[in-house]
Amino acid sequence: MDKAPKLPIDRLIEVVQKGGTVRTGVDVFNKQGILLLDKEVPITDPQVLVRAKEQGAGMVPINAAGGGGIWDSQGNRLDLPSEAPVQKPVAGGGRGGEIERRINEIIETKRIAAEKYQQAKACLRQIMDSIRRTGGEFDLEPVNETVKGLANFVTSHDNSFAYLTREIFSCDDYLYNHSVNVCTIGTVVLKKFNSNFSNAVNSLLNNVPTGGLGEEKRDPSAFSYFLPAELQDISLGFFLHDLGKVLIDPEVLNKTGRLKESEFAEVRKHVTEKARLILDKNRLNNPYIANICYYHHAKLYSAEERCYPAQSPHLIPAYVKVCKLADVYDAMTSKRCYREALNPVGAVTDIFNRYARKEPLLQYVLHSFVKSVGIYPPGSVVHLTNGQLCYVLESDGPVLLPLTDSEGESLRDKPELLDLSQGQAPKEIKVDRRRPSLNPIEAYEILPDYLRRVVTSQPS
Ligand SMILES: [Fe+2]
Ligand SMILES: [Fe+2]
Known part of the structure; x- marks a missing residue:
């Protein structure tokens, strides 16, 4: 058993997310002695591994002698030793070992991030081609699967969205990158908002100190601001939020100078006219997706300028506020062909200064945003x-x-x-x-x- 190879839990999550199966063949405990993974139980739900990770599982032993192994979606057994990351000593001793573990984790996260990005990009290319060809129609099913994979990835890998790409050179490239980035940033912020807000309400209802209940210890019947199915719909909305841009003149979208009023009016149509047209054509009447597509440029406080369409900030749901912050942040920190990216520290500070001390729900959203995105991005x-x-x-x-x-x-x-x-x-x-x-x-x-x-x- 001592010689059982150990694999990063992120690698196992990836296998299961692709439809594969993992069985450890040995009971896996955390430092507190809590059983995280049962040696006998085949794991086919990535959330089982995500929860184990949240409770301290990092490198997971797979004991073939005890019936353990990993299998792909076709049932083929995957070769264990070649799955493990290359263990090159970077520095001897415990200190070097800790650094090496972190470096390997980052490399692995980047590898999966690049893979997820390529999948999402292929999916977006298909949607965009279809919308242009048919004047608005596309197949939602593969989009659903892609977004599920992305959302699972970013919520199970810490800091993962910091490794998504931000180099944008063309209008289509912009839409690919921006859609993926808003979806991933928005999903992480929304998850934090959901757990913070739900915990705060539970604390008030049960008269216990705020923060006294960790997410994993919450009573499943306790108040939850958003339910899992709603979170999935919202992530889908984040991914599709700018779809109306596919039907806007690329010359206007790509213009490098200040837009004329008539051109700005054309851009505004992506949320008013074009988004409605695409959602109607596909009979997509999900309110979460519709609200995100229509209102992600709306005012978050009464005096905010250059926002559209006109709508009272108090009527903008929390998840649309999350989308707007993710949208603004990504636009600021992405490198475009006509301007340099803004430093993430500058972008977070700018967003904080713009939206702090406004309406109360926005403060919860803003707090979740700053805590999730972080002022100092990993890798900088x-x-x-x-x-x-x-x-x-x-x-x-x-x-x-x-x-x-x-x-x-x-x-x-x-x-x-x-x-x-x-x-x-x-x-x-x-x-x-x-x-x-x-x-x-x-x-x-x-x-x-x-x-x-x-x-x-x-x-x-
Ligand atoms: Fe937009
Ligand atoms: Fe956007």
Whole structure:
């Protein structure tokens, strides 16, 4: 049993998401001794693995001698050793092992992200071709499957949307990228909003302190703002939110300068006229999808400018507010052929300043947005106030991998991970917000080899 190979749980989730089966052949417990995965039970529902991951499962042993294995959707047994990530020592000892584990996780997440993106792109291309050919009709079934896969992926892989692509060169490219990004960012924000808001209401109803109930410990009969089937419809709406643009003149959509009033009126039609036409033609009368398509550019507070169509902000549902924040954030942080992307720190700050201290429900949405997107995106390089440069591993904390000393010299020794939320650094050492974060390509020269491996695995 000691020699049973271990596989990253994300890899197992991916196998099951594709219709495969996993059986561990050995009971898997977390550090608290709770049984997460039963050795006998074949796993065909990815949520079983997602829950195990949330409760601490990272690398999962698969014991073939105990009947364990992984099988694809056709029932073919997959070869275990070749499934495991390449274990190259990057640095000896526990510290290096921890860094290597994180690096392998990032590479694996990027690999799946690139795969999911390609699937979603192919699906969008089909929809767009069909809409152009037929004047509005498309097949919803494959879209449903694609969105389910995307939503499962981003909710089961931490920070995964940070690794989605943001380089956009053409109008169609823009729609592919933007649809995937809004769907993934929106889904993660919505999940956080749903659990925060539901917990807050439960706390009020049951008179217990807010935050006293973890998501996984909630009573299933407790209040839930959105139910699972609604969450699926909303993710689908995020994916389809800009579909009306397929029927707008690409020259206007791609125009680099300021739009004339007549051109802006043409763009506005993507939510008014064109979205309605496409939803009607396909007899798509789901209210979540319709509200997202019609109102994702509406006002979130009374004085907000250049919003359309006219609608009271109080009538805009929470999930449409989520879509609008994801839409604005993605537009700001995507690189277009005519302008550079805005730094994520600048984009989050701008959105926060724009929408903070407005109506109460918007504050819940905004809080979930900032907590989900994070100010320091994983994969970026930030400056500390003591002059060090660090690679961001997790935006929550943030958890950092130091690259240089305070003089800017590359570190010779293996660094210790720095979790700024855990008080590991002196209080005066923080991320220097006055200096923009860098793309790792810009800092390539000072990256150690094991991080260059991550950067070059970036999907293009
Ligand atoms: Fe739009
Ligand atoms: Fe959009």
